[in-house]
Amino acid sequence: MSTVERPARRGEPAAKLTATEKFLTFALADEEYCVPVLKVREIIQMMDVTSVPHVARYMRGVINLRGKVIPVIDLRTRLGLPAQPDTAQTCIIVVEVAAAAAVALTGIVVDAVSDVLSIPEQDIEEVPDFGGRADAACIRGMAKFRDRVKIVLDLDVVLGGATAA
């Protein structure tokens, strides 16, 4: 397996990826997204979310995950997509992000979860700036799989936003 160097984005150090990475794909609005499977802790059914006042609009609230209280964000709102009521397929992907001292778990509400795919690194293309849209930073790249395109999310950016409303 050869390692290939990605051309560096503005100000970013060149990242070395291994040839193939596994991604969990899911649906949101009419598009398909994916995140590295190594960051996914578990997938749970939609449950009652306790809302928290005075937080960012995309912060849905908190849930009880087997004794741990974790925040849950609405990915649609976070990416600037129109909101929609939950359906029977709506679920929460629990991901882990490295935070200050420990690993922090966060839940992401998505429309439906699809599969885990192995996508070769060279099939992930850089995404142009789209004229500087706010959520463009959340996107790590676009992955070509068979004849479909899946948007690869950068979880650290998606979850790194401040909470102040």
Add this chain to the structure above:
Amino acid sequence: MDPRNRASMKALSPPSSILPFMPDLLRLIEGLFNQAACDLIVGDADCRVEIVLSTLTAIERHLAAAGADATPVLAAIAGARSDLPGLGAEAAFERAQAGWHSWREAVVHQSGFQAAATAPFDEAGGARSGDRLDADRATLALDPEFAGIFITDSLEHLGTIEAAVLALEAAPQDEALINEVFRPFHTVKGNAGALNVSSVQELAHRAESLLDLARAGKHRLAAVEFDIILKTVDLLTAHILELRVRLAGGRERDLDAARARLMDAIDRLLQGGGGVVASPAPANEDAPAAYNRRAEDQPGSAAVKVDTRKLDHLVDMVGELVIAQTIVEQDTSRAQASDERLARNLAHLRRITTDLQRTVMSLRMVPVRQTFQRTARLVRDLGKQSGKLVDLTLVGEDTELDRRLVEDIAAPLMHMVRNSIDHGIEDADARERAGKPRRAQLTISARHQGSDIAIAVTDDGAGLDTAKIRARAIANGLITAGDALAAPDVHQLIFKAGFTTADIVTDLSGRGVGMDVVRRTVEALRGRIDVQTTPGRGTTFLLRLPLTLAIVDGLLLQVGSERFVVPMFSVAESLRAQPQQVHTVQGHTCVVRVRDRLLPLVRLADLFGIGEATSDPAQGTIVVLEADDRHIAVMVDSLLGKQEVVIKSLGPSLANVRGIAGCAILGDGRVGLILDAAAIVRSQYHDHVTTAA
């Protein structure tokens, strides 16, 4: 460099005639300061003033002889000298030293003497680039895991030694106690030796040698020996803490000189210098605070060290288990009515779960012993400083409370002990004149009371001086001369903010600390503090704290579709308001008349932006919250009942939500937000003030 700084630097710089001699002068004076600092550690209390005065005089003479224009330093020294009676020898010395350091920095910076002038004082002359602790740090850094264990274990051993030494002081011939002091010193020395931490090993070895002679009967332990041993414990602790700081990349103090002098002093003792060995056992009168442990057991139980994260996870899982078990019981309640076997099995399951929960919660509890024993050292030192004779008795050291609380109550406890000895307890002669025994009794006790722990600090001193408190309260504007207050109310004034004035300084100068600070600390821990006193007979401070900070008795509130929990501790009362009790001010701000008080009314629905909640105060329920002696009325839809909940944090991303202190998992498994009552009360009073202005 900023031109303004350059100008002021010029004003500070010495005349060019002595510039060639500066490095030596700086080193000489630095040496004098260091030497005095060590002597202050090792010397007797009554020599301190002497040491400081003679050092300052010597330094002044050197500066004058060298013709240095060291006005700032001389001013600092003069200031220290005049403040010495008020501040105490050590604080005055530190002030002079601070003045010296800032002048020296300025000089060094300006004339580039950096390397030479700031080197630690070395008898052999010449600057050294690092000190022994740097070398030891480098050695420890090679194995971070062992380093961490070494530091934790050593601190633990040093704590054990201190407690044992205080007990030994009361019975210096007791062989078992001598061994109790000897063994941990031996262990610390051994561990330090194994890891090549030479500074710690050397010092511990000296102390161990002294104790070895003592247990062989070849060296009697008298006041000087105990002082030296305790100073060794302090210095070893300082070494360990400094090593920890340095391993983390910082650097706080230089300890080489202090260590050298202490080892010198121990060597002189070991060689029988000063005729100390031959002196008879000290008369009872001079013995420092006798320390009684009314404790029953010696810790002989086996114990294990557990990662607290595992404990917390265990607590979480058991919490979930209880909820799941409750849900199963509720869901099958109808089936249980007809199936006896099912009912019996579920009851069995419930008993096991309850037992498991109680056991797991008790894992977080530790005995209050370690915090109590720290007071023993303080009582001894304060007794010696003030010349008062105080016997300390500790009762109920085995009483357990949450491990997080044990640390938090240490500071308030120390403050109360200090106040007792400073203000309550009289000196031996005054006591004798009053017909009391010359030795005062100070008792600290702990016991469980319901779901709280009750800690009492009792002294048989002079009691609170009602007249003096009244006078001070009037002087500070808390009450007017015309206010008629009964004695108990006057006593409560000591807890008021603003009662203590600026001349009550920090721990360093040994003065009392304001009781208002103590009360605020205790209330932040959801506790209460009160005082009882009898003039001439003594004073008791009573502390009540919840056994654990992690669990709170909560009142569940419904607001729209949301549920909140407010700690019962913050709830004064609840009521359904009659329309005539509610008044509107300026068209929108509401106040409610509760008994004879008008309280600002806050609608939680408005505060948190919750729609579809009851808006008419007369339709909802009013809960009166209290914090800082202030009250507000909060309006909710209804009360849902009481529940004991485990407090969980909302996590770093949601830590700063206004008005919310955390969250809890409610009986049905869903998350409920816990209100920060104090913040809500405070915000209302702040706004209240600004809108009224």
